[in-house]
Amino acid sequence: MPDAVDVIEVETSDSDEDEDILEIIPELTSNSYFPDVKSRKRKIAEIISDSSDEDIYDKLRELSVQPLSIPAKYFKKRSRETSSDSNRTPRMAWINADNTLPKIKQITYKFNGKPRRCERIARSGVTIDGFQYKIDDAIALPHSPPLYALIRSIFTLRFNDESFPDKHLVHVHFMKRSSSHNPSVRECELMLKHGQCQDVSIKQLQRGKKLDFALVSGPSTRGDAKYYCRHVDHASQSAIRQPVTQATFDNCDSCFHRNEKHKFDDPHTDKNKLTFGGMEFHLYDFVAIDPKIKGEPYHIGQVYKWKYLESGVSVHVRKLSRFNETVKADFVGFSSNRRLLLTDDYADFAVNRIMAKVHVAPSRDDAKILDPHIAFWCTERFNGSRILDLQKSLPLCLVCHQLEHTRCQDLQACLRACKFGAADYYSGAGGFILPGLEMFNWVSATDFDKVAYQTLYNLRHKAPNLQVHYGKVSVLFDHTKSHGSADKRKSLPPPGSVFLMTGGPPCQGHSRVNPQNNASIPGGARSRDPRNDELWVMLAEVYRLRPYIVIIENVAAFKDEKGGDKGDGMNSNYARSAMKDLARNGYSSRLGLLDSRSYGSPQNRVRLFILAVKDGLPLPDFPAPTHSNPKVTATIFGNDKNGKIQPFYIGQRNTPGTALHSAVTIKDAIGDLEAFEYLPLPGVARLSRQPQIPAYNGGRSLRDGNGTRIGPGNVKYASPPQKDFQKEKRGNRGSVKDHYTSYVTDGAKKIIFEDARTSNPRGPNRRAVFSDGFSTLLTASAPGQKGTAVIHPTQDRKFTIAERKRAMGWPDWHRLAGTPLDQDRLTGNGVCYESVQAIYMSIVNTIILPWWLNAGRPTDDVFDKFKADHC
Incomplete structure (x- = not known):
């Protein structure tokens, strides 16, 4: 029709309002x-x-x-x-x-x-x-x-x-x-x-x-x-x-996102409900409150009432404190970050300081069923001097509690049913695989380093369908293009067979730690490193394999201007070039700089991630930080220009560095591991404070050479787990098998026993601090080189392989192949467990779980059904 x-x-006119100069002014501020x-x-x-x-x-x-x-x-x-x-x-x-x-x-x-x-x-x-x-x-x-x-x-x-x-x-x-x-x-x-x-x-x-x-x-x-x-x-x-x-x-799209940005501007209240920022709060709900102090965890309070003031809506809460914040520093025993104490303190907070709803269970067993990232338990109160048992459970909103309980049950059922296929490239020690063992069916991993290959091969007892490929990705790619994927031992997975593809192409050509990549260092800024072109090899594999999700990881300098284009030099930013190439081939993508410490890692390790999805799928946000971070430098959305991170916190309501949980410290991470030291150089006394600690000659053994291991090696834990982090990484093990270091030279010993004891040692020569996080691990662990604060806080030695693994968040059962020097390199090149796990959960909650619920909760041929719904 x-x-x-x-x-x-319509008459035209020359009035001012009809001039053809468009002055674009935001309608809302x-x-x-x-x-x-x-x-x-x-x-x-x-x-x-x-x-x-x-x-x-x-x-x-x-x-x-x-x-x-x-x-x-x-x-x-x-x-x-x-x-x-x-x-x-x-x-x-x-x-x-x-x-x-x-x-x-x-x-x-x-x-x-x-x-x-x-x-x-x-x-x-x-x-x-x-x-x-x-x-x-x-x-x-x-x-x-x-x-x-x-x-x-x-x-x-x-x-x-x-x-x-x-x-x-x-x-x-x-x-x-x-x-x-x-x-x-x-x-x-x-x-x-x-x-x-x-x-x-x-x-x-x-x-x-x-x-x-x-x-x-x-x-x-x-x-x-x-x-x-x-x-x-x-x-x-x-x-x-x-x-x-x-x-x-x-x-x-523009109007929609403007409205989303302003959804926190106008809270609404009635007798039993407060609506704010798309969230609903009820009386007796528990809320997380911005402390307005950089690096501090959120306050937690229970909502008792709200009221309108001239300045806006105010929420009246009864505060709860964390057990860790209440007990003395010399407390001995397990202390969970999720254990709360009811206090007698009441306070009023502006509604815009409410960051999220949290859930406080009436018992520790009930809390185990809920999401550990937002669930606590409270069975005690603190009267200012003593901790007492509650006479009755705290009141709570039963509807909200039941909804959260159902959501967590649905999530667990979804993870059991939807173990979609995944393939990892440039795999190293398996940093992308470890956090996803319970979420995905890992079918392929690749690396051309023999030690990495052996480490990955050892992972097959946890990932039985994992095919480990030894060789360069470019060679494996060419072989697969020529011969197909019939021979699983020599060929990469066939197109359309995996949901998730991950990889961290070589970073050495980008890293600012490498003087040859740094124009500010004399002799630096060499011509383009050929290893950087592995990015285009990985993207070629993306377009052959056609996964639904792609994650690319690299150092923050991946965004530096250094000639990252494939052709005539018009676009010299590798990260931006990759995103535009993905867009041309049917993928939406976003880039973020994530500091692993903001997600529960004990290490400040900023890495760049590109998260891409096939067009037609919702593009997940990068996960919001879960742990406070005293050394935060930028948000997950921090842009850098010419290598400089802008100190501008885009899209973030909370005070920078704040989050729901307290930061994980070095002591939280390794406080349960056995103490030992090196023997000092002749003429240098051991500190009398710890004469009972076993001491080892830290030098290179003529018999073992680079394979020299300094320390007890396989040793029982020094104590039961004291913190949540220790408990998670230990699992059911009773001992740790790689509590040793690589050898140290006499020059490194001099730094440990002399320079580090001075009043103000410089970065490579100073000790770490138990109450801080690990500095970014590098491939070399010796003091006096590029790494900062690589000396143990209280023991005269550098960090062991077991401690470096804890810094990466890797579980104690994960065995690294090779010599201690190889293992130092594997940890220094790795990706932190907690930040990757957080990204995976964002993918699950944004894409997999909603689809699975809408599809009727299938349990058979689930990936085939997913593909049929996303042709």
């Missing part, structure tokens, strides 16, 4: 992230100091930090001579598809600086002088450079006050060209700019140029269209993602 038309006449004016100004200054002009505009625009007019260089007036008939009245007609009446709703719209009530009449399209413009068409607006815009809705505003004329508007989402290392392929690809949309006069359509354009979704192709758009470039969060389509926002 042909479209029906409703002919209207938010103080959610900046509670005071000084803080907001400081954050803006930090963006401006570290960013290019276009970056400044993009980030401030996305964050709605303040009203902002786009610089004049972006918006130049169109010359009058370019349109000889610019003053002619165009003939316009509405297009009403299928003769349906337009949708009408009452709204409030800001007009002439004041909110006014009006009818919003939705239109399917409009014809202007014979040219049709419909929703999802694209235009180039008349500016220099051109402004590309995607039409998201067309509508008329009919004001209740009839003295105001009708306004005919088009809501557009702005786009930009996608720069690429291969212009011939992507010169006509456009990307939506996150958070940048505007209502413009319908006359802009007549003044602009309609594009030959296709909006591509999912696995669709662009067809014959000259221009096309598939993704949103979410610059401030380093993501290239598919747009979210929400009917309530006329399918405008």
Whole structure:
């Protein structure tokens, strides 16, 4: 049926409000992230100091930090001579598809600086002088450079006050060209700019140029269209993602995310419920509260009431304290971070300090059933001087408690049913495999290092379907392309056979620890390291294997500008190049810098992760930090420019470094391991404080050479587990088998016994501190080299292999092959257990669990059903 038309006449004018200069000003501003004016100004200054002009505009625009007019260089007036008939009245007609009446709703719209009530009449399209413009068409607006815009809705505003004329508007989402290392392929690809949309006069359509354009979704192709758009470039969060389509926002991704950003601005209350930030809180719920101190864990309180004040909604809570915070430092025995004590302290907090709902079970056994990341137990109270048993259980919201109990049961059932296939590349010691043993069916691992290969082979008792490949990924890839995947011993998995693909291509060519990669060091910044091109080998394997999820890990310098393109040098950022390459091949992706200590690791280890999903799947967020981090340098979304991490915490409500649980310290991690020391050099006395500790000659054995092991080796634990971390890593073992170090030279001994004892030793020569976290482990463990604080806090030696494994979060049962020097290298090149586990859980909660529940909780042929639903 042909479209029906409703002919209207619209006069053009030269009034100021109809000028063809678009001043894009955010409709909403938010103080959610900046509670005071000084803080907001400081954050803006930090963006401006570290960013290019276009970056400044993009980030401030996305964050709605303040009203902002786009610089004049972006918006130049169109010359009058370019349109000889610019003053002619165009003939316009509405297009009403299928003769349906337009949708009408009452709204409030800001007009002439004041909110006014009006009818919003939705239109399917409009014809202007014979040219049709419909929703999802694209235009180039008349500016220099051109402004590309995607039409998201067309509508008329009919004001209740009839003295105001009708306004005919088009809501557009702005786009930009996608720069690429291969212009011939992507010169006509456009990307939506996150958070940048505007209502413009319908006359802009007549003044602009309609594009030959296709909006591509999912696995669709662009067809014959000259221009096309598939993704949103979410610059401030380093993501290239598919747009979210929400009917309530006329399918405008920008409007949807603006609304999400401001959902914390307007809490609602009634007698028994507080709604805030998309969360519901009830009386007697337990909440986590921002302490407003960097590096501190959240306060925990039980909601007793709330009330409106002039400054906003205030929540009245009874505080609970952690057992660890209450007992004395010399307490001996197991002390769980999840054990809470009820106090007699009451406090009022502004509602915007509530970070999340937590669950406090009435017993330790009940807490075991719940999610350990957000569940505690409380059976005692603290009266200020003594710990007493509660006479009765704390009141709680039974509905919320039961919902959480059901959610955890569903999650466990899903993990049992959905052990989808996974393959790891550049596997090293198996850092990606270990956290996923209970979540995925690992079928393939690869490495060309013999020691890594043997370590991976030993993992087969935990992953029985694991096929370990020895060799370079490029060689294995070529063999598989030529001969197929029939021979599992020599070939990589067949296309479509795995859900998850992980890998950490070699980092040595990127790491700033390597002087040859650092332009600030004389003789540094050499030409491109050939090992860096392994990234393109991994991406080629992605496009052959076609997994649903891809995780790429590397050092933070993976984002440095160093010639990361595959071709003519136009795009020299490896991480950004990889994300654009993934986008061109049907994957959305996001990038994050994650510090493992923020997820429960005892080590401050910042690593870059690219998380990619097949188009059509929701792109998971990187997990929010679970543990406080006193040394946090940036959020998971921290952008760096030319290798510099910007001190700007994007998308984060809480105080930087704060989280639900306390930071895990070195003592928490290794306090249960047996003590021993090295014998000092001749003439240097052992410290009298610990004469009873066994001492070993730390030198290199002539018989064993590089295989020299210094220490007790296989030894029983010094005590029962004292902390949650120790208990988790020990499992059911009664001893640890690799409590030894590699040998040390006389020069290293001098540092340990002399330099480290001075009042102010420098970084490579100083001891670690029990109350801090481990510094980032490197491949060499000796003091005096590149590593910082590699000497044990209280014992005259460096850290053992068992202690380095604890620093990585790897379980004690995981045996590393090779000599102690090899094992130092494996740990220094590894990826931390806790940060990877957190990413996996984000994938499960965002993709696998919702699908499994909607699919009817299948238990047979589950992956085949998943593939059938995601063709």
